[in-house]
Amino acid sequence: MNNAYGDPIKNEKGKTVRYEPREWVDAVWFGDSRWYEWHVHDLKRFPGLIAHCAVTLRSKSLMHFDRGKPSGIETDPSKISWNSNSGASAINFAYHLGVRRVVLLGYDMKFIDGKSNWHDDHPNKSESPYWRFIRAFFKIANDAKMLGLEIINATPGSALTNFPIMSLQEYLTQEAEEARYGTESEGTNGVDEEVL
Numbered sequence: 001m002n003n004a005y006g007d008p009i010k011n012e013k014g015k016t017v018r019y020e021p022r023e024w025v026d027a028v029w030f031g032d033s034r035w036y037e038w039h040v041h042d043l044k045r046f047p048g049l050i051a052h053c054a055v056t057l058r059s060k061s062l063m064h065f066d067r068g069k070p071s072g073i074e075t076d077p078s079k080i081s082w083n084s085n086s087g088a089s090a091i092n093f094a095y096h097l098g099v100r101r102v103v104l105l106g107y108d109m110k111f112i113d114g115k116s117n118w119h120d121d122h123p124n125k126s127e128s129p130y131w132r133f134i135r136a137f138f139k140i141a142n143d144a145k146m147l148g149l150e151i152i153n154a155t156p157g158s159a160l161t162n163f164p165i166m167s168l169q170e171y172l173t174q175e176a177e178e179a180r181y182g183t184e185s186e187g188t189n190g191v192d193e194e195v196l
Contacts, residue, residue, distance in 0.1 A: 002067070009065075025046075026048050027048050028043065028046060028049070028050045028051070029086060029087050029089070029093045030052045031052060031054055032086060033052075033054035035086070035115060036054060036057055037042050049064065051064070051093060052065070053066070053080040066078060066080070067080060069081050070082060070083075070084075071136045071143060071151065072136075072143040073091065073092050073138035073140060073143035074092055080096075083133075083136035083139075083140060084136050087104075088136050088137060091140055091196065092140075095147065099149070100148065100149060100150065101149075102151045102196055103152050103154050103168075104153045104155055104158075105154055105155060106150065106155065107155045107158055107160050107196065108158055108160075109134055109159040109160045110158075110159040127184070134162075135140055136164060137160055137163075141162040141163060152166060152171060153166075154166060154167060154171050161196055
């Protein structure tokens with residue numbers, strides 16, 4: 001397996017155990033201090049922005065956001081809505097960066113081949129959290145609409161249906177056509193899009 005955040009590294013049993021950030025990744029986002037502790041050595045080599053909303057973690061080398069309202073998109077630039085998971089809160093982080101279109105990749109929101117994560121060594125093996133995760137996306141979808149934030153789910157077979165769904169290829173084709181022929185959204189302020 002592979003994901004947008006990095007290339008997998010296999011252990012001696014062939015299981016994916018961690019990632020190496022790719023050169024085109026500008027930022028790493030997380031909300032769980034345990035995750036940071038599990039990956040701190042790899043993150044020390046990451047040259048980009050590392051930001052989080054972990055309650056118990058404070059470090060001068062990391063950008064910290066306080067947790068605001070529990071779900072949706074927090075508009076206070078110093079706060080993030082946690083939304084019960086880092087994937088959902090990453091949308092709020094992208095909003096604070098000025099992004100006006102978010103493309104979701106890898107947001108399956110379900111077990112695939114008996115696995116809940118793209119990597120094999122997640123230390124916290126628990127019951128499916130996806131019902132709780134999906135619930136937060138209803139508020140995110142409502143807030144995004146009010147804030148003018150477009151969210152597209154480019155995850156084939158995703159259980160997350162709150163946003164328009166298309167394949168990544170369809171999205172890239174649409175983007176190429178919009179770039180070639182222009183769109184109504186030309187001239188908007190801020191960053192155009194963020195792939196999460």
